[in-house]
Amino acid sequence: MCQTELWEDALIELKRQSYSPLVKRVQAQWLARIYLGMKRYEAVLELEEQARQEGCDIQVFLAIAHARLGHHTTALWIAKETVRVRRHGAEVALGHVYYEAGEYEEALRWYERAAQHLLDRADVLRAMGKTLMRIGDYHEAASMYAQAILVTPFARSEDLRQFAECLRRIGDKHAAEIEQIAHEKE
Amino acid sequence: MSAKPDRPFDHNTLWRKFRRRYWMHPIWLLPWLLEDLAFLIPALCMVAWMLRDAGWQRLGDFLRGLWLIGSVAGLLFGLLSLWMRRRYSRRFASRPLPAMPVLPYVIYALTAISLMQGRIDLAVYATFGLAALPKLQKNRSTALLDLALTGAFALNAIWAVVVLLALRLFKQNQQPDFLEIIRQKPGRMEFVREAREQCAAGGG
Numbered sequence: 001m002c003q004t005e006l007w008e009d010a011l012i013e014l015k016r017q018s019y020s021p022l023v024k025r026v027q028a029q030w031l032a033r034i035y036l037g038m039k040r041y042e043a044v045l046e047l048e049e050q051a052r053q054e055g056c057d058i059q060v061f062l063a064i065a066h067a068r069l070g071h072h073t074t075a076l077w078i079a080k081e082t083v084r085v086r087r088h089g090a091e092v093a094l095g096h097v098y099y100e101a102g103e104y105e106e107a108l109r110w111y112e113r114a115a116q117h118l119l120d121r122a123d124v125l126r127a128m129g130k131t132l133m134r135i136g137d138y139h140e141a142a143s144m145y146a147q148a149i150l151v152t153p154f155a156r157s158e159d160l161r162q163f164a165e166c167l168r169r170i171g172d173k174h175a176a177e178i179e180q181i182a183h184e185k186e
Numbered sequence: 187m188s189a190k191p192d193r194p195f196d197h198n199t200l201w202r203k204f205r206r207r208y209w210m211h212p213i214w215l216l217p218w219l220l221e222d223l224a225f226l227i228p229a230l231c232m233v234a235w236m237l238r239d240a241g242w243q244r245l246g247d248f249l250r251g252l253w254l255i256g257s258v259a260g261l262l263f264g265l266l267s268l269w270m271r272r273r274y275s276r277r278f279a280s281r282p283l284p285a286m287p288v289l290p291y292v293i294y295a296l297t298a299i300s301l302m303q304g305r306i307d308l309a310v311y312a313t314f315g316l317a318a319l320p321k322l323q324k325n326r327s328t329a330l331l332d333l334a335l336t337g338a339f340a341l342n343a344i345w346a347v348v349v350l351l352a353l354r355l356f357k358q359n360q361q362p363d364f365l366e367i368i369r370q371k372p373g374r375m376e377f378v379r380e381a382r383e384q385c386a387a388g389g390g
Contacts, residue, residue: 004378112205150367154376160368
């Protein structure tokens, strides 16, 4: 559910399985991930206490939530700390923090470093595409979106649209065709 | 872990572009390299064997050793993955063993036995002839090239073999049409439905 970004369904599924001690142990982490997907950043921050009580680490999600809410100093401090203690997803979180602060070159460096890992590669490639679009390098952004499209097991229409936009900016003739496929796969 | 990720190259430098293209790490080049090696070793061994010259023979013997190691490794990997799937996938374990997915491992076994006996001709028939059969359905042009290659080898037509091997290598490295790949991918809801069906069947 999280992979396909069906956040409402993911939340229902998580609540359905919350009786399991295994799920309970990492529930705060999943909730944080889902709330981030739903853009409920305040709700992510509210999970901090619950996570602490359950011994569950959600620092990476907290850093992203703070960054999206504009608390750049706090976000940067948390994200750097997660990188220091080598939390999973820390590098991409720091990339997000820099992105939200408008430091796109720095964000890109951290995304590149995060993409060396096998997990969540599509998300990182997508983030790189978005950052490169902000920098104005549509050629490179198109290449990142193309890779994200290839590694995602389904045709994600948002990626196809962004890819088409990059192609349009660089004057590629396939832009309209990709847009059409995005529409069909919606 | 340092506070700064990397040396401050501009995002547009060749190195950064290369890194982004090739999965950010040279390790991602390995599958492509292995795929080409898995083709080139038998191909060169085949040509060396056909030339029947003392110098080429030595190269052929060396390549035969590499080919044997590759075949045994492929066979062991195949047996391990089959065992794992039968052990851990309920859906897979409840069905009889399908012939087509098992065929590559049979080919590895036949190739390994042929090479151990020094029969490079039989190894070529197994690797290129038998291996063409499963490709006939989905990858007809490659299958036809493999069959033509086997025919040229049987007729001892060395120049035809060299040309066909070059064509085959080119075909192997040809990039598939990107638009076609996207079209063949399921949409989000279709993907979720398929995943749910797999879970319901016990294979997810």
